[in-house]
Amino acid sequence: MKALKIFSLRKTVLVLGTTMIFLLFSSLSTTESNSNTPTRHVVNIYQMKFVPEKIQVKKGDIIEWVNKDIVPHDVTEINKKWASKTLNKGDSFSKKITSNFDYFCSIHIVMKGSVSIKK
Ligand SMILES: [Cu+2]
Incomplete structure (x- = not known):
């Protein structure tokens, strides 16, 4: 039971980590498209x-x-x-x-x- 809990915690951390990396990259690409906006x-x-x-x-x-x-x-x-x-x-x-x-x-x-x- 305890082992299962740790496993699901790891899974949660993994999902959150992946989400954060995804958000980081999407914000980076947003910055890039902002540099294309006219001055x-x-x-x-x-x-x-x-x-x-x-x-x-x-x-x-x-x-x-x-x-x-x-x-x-x-x-x-x-x-x-x-x-x-x-x-x-x-x-x-x-x-x-x-x-x-x-x-x-x-x-x-x-x-x-x-x-x-x-x-
Ligand atoms: Cu004039």
């Missing part, structure tokens, strides 16, 4: 400049341009494939990044920036 990057528009002017992100990340100037700006792809609306002070524009591109402000064409994807 948000901010490009401030300040004193007639995009800051930072050049930014490198991972494919699928999101960039948010925030106008911190008192004058309106926009974000226009260099070949005008797409453009944000006019951003007044405090406005922002977000875009999911899937390719490299250069851009400018169509209101002040000297304002330029570029986005590239990390390899």
